[in-house]
Amino acid sequence: MTGLNGDREAVEKLVDAALASLEANRVRIDDLNVYPVPDGDTGTNLTMTVRAVADAIDHTSAASRHSLARDVARGALMGARGNSGVIFSQIIRGAADVLGETDEPVIDAQATARALRGASDAAYRAVRRPVEGTMLSVIRELAEEAEARAPEEPSLTQLLVDLVRRGEDALARTPDQLQILKDAGVVDAGGAGLVELVRGVAAAVSGEPLPAPAPIEEHLSHDAIHQELSKYRYCTVFLIEGKDLDRDELERELEQLGDSLLVVGDENAIKVHIHTDDPGAALSIGTRAGTIDRIEIANMHEQTLDREARLLSIVPDAPPAQSGVVAVVAGDGNRKLFESLAAQVGPISIVEGGQTMNPSTADLLRAVQSLDAEEAIILPNNSNIVLAAEHAAVNADRIVEVVAATSIPAGLAAMVSFDGSRDAAENAAEMREAIEAVVTGEVTLASRDVQLNGVAIVKGEWLGLADGDPVAGGVDFGDVSYAVVERLLAEPRELLTLLVGSDGADLDPLLARIATAHPALEVDVQQGGQAHYALLLGAE
Amino acid sequence: METGHALSSPLGRITISGEAIARIVGETARECYGVVGMAGRKWLPDRATRGIEIGGNGDGVTIDLHVVVEYGLNLAEVASTIRNRVGYEVERLTGLSVQTIEVHIEDVKRSG
Numbered sequence: 001m002t003g004l005n006g007d008r009e010a011v012e013k014l015v016d017a018a019l020a021s022l023e024a025n026r027v028r029i030d031d032l033n034v035y036p037v038p039d040g041d042t043g044t045n046l047t048m049t050v051r052a053v054a055d056a057i058d059h060t061s062a063a064s065r066h067s068l069a070r071d072v073a074r075g076a077l078m079g080a081r082g083n084s085g086v087i088f089s090q091i092i093r094g095a096a097d098v099l100g101e102t103d104e105p106v107i108d109a110q111a112t113a114r115a116l117r118g119a120s121d122a123a124y125r126a127v128r129r130p131v132e133g134t135m136l137s138v139i140r141e142l143a144e145e146a147e148a149r150a151p152e153e154p155s156l157t158q159l160l161v162d163l164v165r166r167g168e169d170a171l172a173r174t175p176d177q178l179q180i181l182k183d184a185g186v187v188d189a190g191g192a193g194l195v196e197l198v199r200g201v202a203a204a205v206s207g208e209p210l211p212a213p214a215p216i217e218e219h220l221s222h223d224a225i226h227q228e229l230s231k232y233r234y235c236t237v238f239l240i241e242g243k244d245l246d247r248d249e250l251e252r253e254l255e256q257l258g259d260s261l262l263v264v265g266d267e268n269a270i271k272v273h274i275h276t277d278d279p280g281a282a283l284s285i286g287t288r289a290g291t292i293d294r295i296e297i298a299n300m301h302e303q304t305l306d307r308e309a310r311l312l313s314i315v316p317d318a319p320p321a322q323s324g325v326v327a328v329v330a331g332d333g334n335r336k337l338f339e340s341l342a343a344q345v346g347p348i349s350i351v352e353g354g355q356t357m358n359p360s361t362a363d364l365l366r367a368v369q370s371l372d373a374e375e376a377i378i379l380p381n382n383s384n385i386v387l388a389a390e391h392a393a394v395n396a397d398r399i400v401e402v403v404a405a406t407s408i409p410a411g412l413a414a415m416v417s418f419d420g421s422r423d424a425a426e427n428a429a430e431m432r433e434a435i436e437a438v439v440t441g442e443v444t445l446a447s448r449d450v451q452l453n454g455v456a457i458v459k460g461e462w463l464g465l466a467d468g469d470p471v472a473g474g475v476d477f478g479d480v481s482y483a484v485v486e487r488l489l490a491e492p493r494e495l496l497t498l499l500v501g502s503d504g505a506d507l508d509p510l511l512a513r514i515a516t517a518h519p520a521l522e523v524d525v526q527q528g529g530q531a532h533y534a535l536l537l538g539a540e
Numbered sequence: 541m542e543t544g545h546a547l548s549s550p551l552g553r554i555t556i557s558g559e560a561i562a563r564i565v566g567e568t569a570r571e572c573y574g575v576v577g578m579a580g581r582k583w584l585p586d587r588a589t590r591g592i593e594i595g596g597n598g599d600g601v602t603i604d605l606h607v608v609v610e611y612g613l614n615l616a617e618v619a620s621t622i623r624n625r626v627g628y629e630v631e632r633l634t635g636l637s638v639q640t641i642e643v644h645i646e647d648v649k650r651s652g
Contacts, residue, residue, distance in 0.1 A: 034573070036625040080614040083621040089575050093612060125651050126610035128577060129570040259640070260623060264616045273620070337550050412550055495552045522552045 004324060007065050011072070013055050014201050018209070019050045021195060021200025024213040029196070032189035035134065035180050036083055037460045042189035045082030048199070052079020057186040069100030069495040084190035087123060087135045091194075094122025096111055103372060111158045112147035131179025135190035140171035142198065160202035167195040170283045182412050232258045232275040235298045242290020253285045275300065321346045321420035323427055324373030327411055328381050328389075330354030331530030332406050334499060341493065346420015347372050354408075355532055358384050364392035368400055377423035377431065381411040383468070401428035407470065408528065408536025409497055416522055439493075441466045441484040441537040446473065462534075481535055485514055488539040489521070499528030499536040507535075545601055545636050549588055556634050561601060562589035569627045574618035576607035580647035591646075600639030601630065613652040619643040644651065 022029075022043070029043030056075020060070040073096040075087035083289050098118035102111060120143040123136055130136050145166035149159055174188040175181040181188055203210045209521050240250070251263040258276030270289075274282055279297045286292040324347035329335050342348035349367040353359040368376045375398050378389040383406040393400035401424040405411040414431035446463040449456060450470055457463055457473030464472035464484035472483030485496065498512070500507065507525060514523060528536055544555040567590050571593050578591035591606035603626060623629055628636045 036621065037628045039624070077612065080617050082617065083573050083625075084611055084622065086617045088612060090610075126570070127573050128575050131571050255640075260620065262616050262620055271616075273616075300646055307571065341550065469645060489652060497550065524548060524550065524552055525548060 017204030018197040018200035021196045025196045032186045045085045046193040048081045048084035066100045069096035091119040094119035109150045113150040116143040116146045133174040134448045137171045138191040157206045234279045236279040238295040239293045240286045285356045320374040323375040323424045324371035326367040327379040328353045331528045333527040333529035342417040361388045361391040368396045379411045402432045407440040409440040438540040443535040493539040497538045498525045501534045505534040558594040562592045572622045574613045579606045600637040603641045608647045609649045
């Protein structure tokens with residue numbers, strides 16, 4: 001029957017076919033990747049791992065099936081990339097251990113079943129707590145299928161047809177086994193890779209051409225797409241060769257530059273992997289230690305952004321929310337606070353404005369109409385804007401509720417209760433309740449002379465207001481602010497929020513006084529960035 | 541005053557204890573491919589957090605894990621996966637930023 005060389009050629013043909021099948025589906029598999037970390041590289045990692053196996057077969061001098069199996073397993077081990085690559089290397093090792101021991105000239109259905117069993121057992125052995133709905137469940141089901149079919153002595157071609165079908169079936173069930181896949185609306189990426197490998201092998205054995213790769217899934221959800229970007233931009237990999245290389249020293253120097261650092265090797269050759277914003281600095285550290293080689297630098301942000309753009313283009317727009325918010329806000333910091341409170345909850349449209357810059361009814365109307373929501377809530381956040389908001393509500397093309405918050409801290413308190421999946425009336429009721437629970441204050445420079453409890457505040461001095469009424473005045477910012485705080489804390493409160501104005505007033509003396517007088521009070525200082533008001537306060 | 545890690549939000553602070561973080565790390569590490577056990581620091585009384593040290597300051601959480609890995613796997617890749625996955629899960633579940641994750645492979649074991 002086939003000689004040793006023929007054995008190697010047969011294996012080479014199978015691996016090449018598996019690799020071709022995987023490469024054809026690489027991008028699609030990358031896009032499926034949400035577990036264990038959604039970094040969109042499963043297809044690429046698996047492809048590189050299989051390529052390493054193909055290289056190992058190219059270079060092997062193995063003279064027996066036993067040593068060929070050993071070289072293949074070693075190629076997979078050394079070339080393993082990423083989590084899926086590591087699992088794959090273990091699958092290969094389990095199968096190679098079985099096939100390397102057999103002297104039968106032809107690998108038939110029974111031998112395949114034993115090999116898959118060995119692969120599955122080896123794969124499961126290497127993890128403390130196996131997670132179902134991954135490559136593991138797919139390889140296990142492949143082994144079960146082969147064992148169930150083998151007694152009928154099917155041809156290898158027929159067995160592989162059955163295995164592809166069972167693999168697809170197991171893959172389709174992964175979202176039922178692993179919640180994160182279901183949430184993202186995808187099947188497991190590693191499992192998908194394994195199915196493509198088997199499909200490639202099946203095509204090579206039967207002599208049929210590879211079927212065209214499946215198109216990119218149409219029903220990917222937004223959750224599968226919105227990846228968080230890695231903190232650093234460039235994935236940088238290189239090899240340092242030299243004499244007496246000091247691994248620890250290199251690690252110490254490199255770890256200043258980024259994360260995901262790996263420094264592996266010996267005193268003659270060290271492989272470096274790092275995520276950094278400055279690949280040049282990493283390479284310089286390498287050239288100081290020795291000569292560098294095999295440099296790979298990938299822009300991870302670009303990879304992720306490409307993937308997002310590719311996927312978003314095929315995702316249908318999300319249905320509009322039940323309700324959204326139009327908020328009148330002054331100050332960049334405050335705008336961000338409003339936006340972050342709306343994030344993940346519902347749409348928001350910010351209209352720039354406040355005490356000295358009241359937006360018109362038309363401005364508010366425009367903002368309402370621009371919302372991707374059935375209904376709207378307007379937060380005027382200033383008593384002078386409530387009327388314009390009410391006019392806008394009457395004239396809008398949809399149901400609009402005005403929640404008459406008269407300050408930014410009150411508006412923020414209301415935002416906490418907002419939920420875009422409820423209608424405007426329900427939201428308005430809860431948001432009004434939230435406003436009831438908060439008292440607010442302001443510290444500003446008096447724009448005119450005012451009478452306060454018989455004391456005249458002179459234009460240009462500090463003026464403190466609590467719930468709209470003047471409560472303190474004077475030349476010292478700390479004293480006036482503290483008087484406002486005391487008024488807000490007349491009833492017991494748990495949290496005091498301070499929004500610092502664009503002038504960036506020095507709050508340290510004030511905070512020290514508050515900490516002494518009210519040690520149990522939580523104080524949260526945020527940069528509001530609003531003009532005119534050095535400080536906005538809210539207590540709840 | 542408190543030993544935990546704090547997150548500030550517009551509504552006030554949220555503190556998360558080192559032990560809570562360690563539990564998340566432990567749960568996650570056991571599911572990482574290649575990890576067949578946790579090792580080291582036996583004086584830590586709790587099994588769920590064995591081999592895990594949590595530290596850090598205002599700049600983020602630092603995590604040290606001591607693990608036993610299956611013999612015959614690519615250790616660099618296994619360590620890299622543990623690092624990625626633990627960092628991802630801790631940031632996802634706590635909202636805290638993770639500053640460093642040190643993975644110490646204390647032993648390799650041939651199981652089964």
